[in-house]
Amino acid sequence: MSVNAMEIGEAYLNALGKRDIAKITSMVDPAIWLKMPMAEVFNQNDFIMAVRRMLANLRELHILSKFSSGNQAMFLYEITFNDPVGVVRTASLMTMEGDKIKEMEVIFDARPFERIYAKSELKKAA
Numbered sequence: 001m002s003v004n005a006m007e008i009g010e011a012y013l014n015a016l017g018k019r020d021i022a023k024i025t026s027m028v029d030p031a032i033w034l035k036m037p038m039a040e041v042f043n044q045n046d047f048i049m050a051v052r053r054m055l056a057n058l059r060e061l062h063i064l065s066k067f068s069s070g071n072q073a074m075f076l077y078e079i080t081f082n083d084p085v086g087v088v089r090t091a092s093l094m095t096m097e098g099d100k101i102k103e104m105e106v107i108f109d110a111r112p113f114e115r116i117y118a119k120s121e122l123k124k125a126a
Contacts, residue, residue: 006066009073009094012101016051017061024051029100036106038113057081057116064089071096084115 008027015023025048034041034050041047060080067074075092088108095103 004068005071005073005094005096006068008096008099008101009068009075009092010063010066012094013061013063013075013077013092016055016058019055019058021048021052021055024048027101029097029102032101033103034106035104037108037110057085081112085112088112 012024012027015027025044028044028047030044031042032044032047034047036050039050041050058079058081061077063075063077065076073094073096075094077090077092079088079090080086081088090106090108092107093103093105094101
């Protein structure tokens, strides 16, 4: 089966922007690997917990650019969080396996999150 990485990745980001946990859960592999500046997780349950923490402060998500090659898709987007975080420009590299997201590396400047999370909490999430 041919995977359309761009469509899967864009559908994931749209679900994220709509706070659709059921859709997000259905799109990720049970053994998803997520790496980002504040955490690294290796399964769907921990991934969904990380997503829920982020959604608690998310206001908007806008995709700025996207491209794909084979089973990977790369996205540049802006996420607007509640104050005091504000707008965070983010890049995500997603790797698909079948019709699921198997790996995701999310890159962003984590400094704005220090305003709402103590540094000790950031270390616990890692």
